[in-house]
């Protein structure tokens with residue numbers, strides 16, 4: 001049966017008839033979904049596990065898991081599956097926001113009180129950071145999951161989460177959750193059973209008796225968190241018999257072994273359980289690491305894609321409106337490979353993120369333009385999630401070869417960007433912190449809130465009015481680009497009121513060693529109230545700008561996902577692009593430098609234009625320069 005999907009499907013239909021039967025009137029639709037994706041599922045699973053004697057059984061088991069979840073799907077969500085247009089992710093009206101439940105709202109119940117604020121920002125896509133049960137003490141901000149079916153008690157309960165999902169849906173918002181599928185916490189029930197000596201559960205993880213067995217893998221791996229010391233393997237004598245355990249990230253996060261099909265099926269069950277609580281988008285954490293093979297870097301292996309395709313097909317049967325978002329912070333070529341309708345329809349756009357900060361530091365948009373011109377096209381049905389920063393550090397993930405072509409020396413340039421954004425470079429406006437500085441290579445990444453990185457903290461410290469003005473304009477400008485580029489803009493909650501770095505993490509033992517906490521501040525309610533009451537303050541100006549950007553997205557379908565056409569107005573400092581949709585076009589012009597810059601406005605084509613951002617009419621013939629960090633959003637008038 002391995003080779004022939006059609007025969008396999010016939011046979012499986014017979015074997016699974018009792019389950020299909022239970023779908024009652026929903027059976028034809030369920031069978032149609034099964035048929036539509038069966039080839040994809042079969043192709044992925046047979047490539048991964050077809051060599052196994054029990055492959056037929058494994059395939060059937062995966063399908064059973066999907067069908068059981070389909071049968072358990074609440075009617076409200078089944079209706080949502082039928083109504084939701086798959087292309088919603090590409091609409092211009094989408095606006096994303098992310099944050100930690102406790103830091104943004106105290107608890108899941110507290111989130112209900114924050115809904116008016118989210119509506120004010122036009123949020124349609126709410127990404128809550130991991131909120132599941134975790135070990136006490138360090139848990140990597142929730143990325144060490146002890147149970148996928150339990151909410152951390154201090155945040156609330158699964159029933160409250162399901163209620164929240166329903167409340168969000170009623171307001172036109174989608175619920176996005178992290179799905180940490182590369183590893184579990186070392187106190188997950190599977191890990192506990194492995195410790196107790198259950199061989200089936202030890203086979204869920206990568207466990208080795210001898211250091212010698214580890215070496216063929218260890219030699220070719222990159223260190224993700226160099227600060228932890230050692231490599232990705234930890235000796236655990238609390239595992240029966242004593243074992244080396246693979247842990248790519250922190251030692252308490254144990255990597256799951258997807259060469260074992262039981263792992264894929266178990267994780268599928270957890271995933272579909274969450275989908276059935278009302279989660280619309282699952283952010284697949286650390287997706288490049290899912291598959292391991294000795295002698296390779298164990299990142300972005302072809303099998304990692306097959307695992308995602310298998311999940312995608314199974315989810316299409318059980319929870320057809322579920323969307324996957326890829327979290328792959330790797331080379332741009334590799335990032336792009338996960339963005340496909342049969343893998344992840346959504347993906348973080350780390351390249352745009354770091355290229356924007358790059359242009360801001362260098363006052364040179366050439367690399368950014370190059371990125372826009374050739375790297376960020378998306379296929380039908382997919383979209384980027386565009387962001388300035390997230391809960392993680394910023395890494396300079398540009399392609400070396402692109403930089404070299406532009407005459408930029410990659411290593412030196414990254415060193416410059418790190419020095420600039422950690423405030424060590426003379427004249428820098430940024431106040432970031434070096435994250436995971438590697439003393440051996442001198443590499444690091446950067447932590448910091450948007451306001452801290454864009455100069456607001458420095459300006460406030462120095463009490464300098466010009467610096468303050470520049471900092472506010474930078475923050476507005478960067479968000480202006482992210483909101484108009486196409487793709488879902490993703491705001492880190494707190495950045496809409498320009499919250500500064502929060503150094504208080506150093507006094508919390510579970511956080512002190514990880515400075516990413518500096519940019520995960522507790523939401524400052526008093527600051528929000530002031531921002532609302534005093535729109536001329538920096539926080540007030542940023543908030544007002546974000547509300548206006550939301551309105552712009554709502555009224556201008558040209559800002560939906562689609563090609564970005566570059567225009568050239570000057571050789572270096574500015575960025576200008578045009579977006580078109582439904583017979584309308586919109587042109588965005590930005591100056592990424594703190595000086596007034598001369599431009600050749602002929603590049604805009606014939607006017608007159610209405611500048612929707614500045615609220616005035618513009619005749620290109622009379623436009624000779626752009627002000628410091630100026631932003632124009634132009635619609636052809638008439």
Ligand code: OTU
Pocket residue numbers: 140141143180224249285286287288327328329330391392393
């Ligand atoms: C992710 O990040 C999460 O976003 C982090 O918050 C977690 O610590 C981590 O996984 C472990 O769960 O290396 O510096 O290519 O770069 O998964 C952040 C993907 C990370 C990795 C990414 C990882």
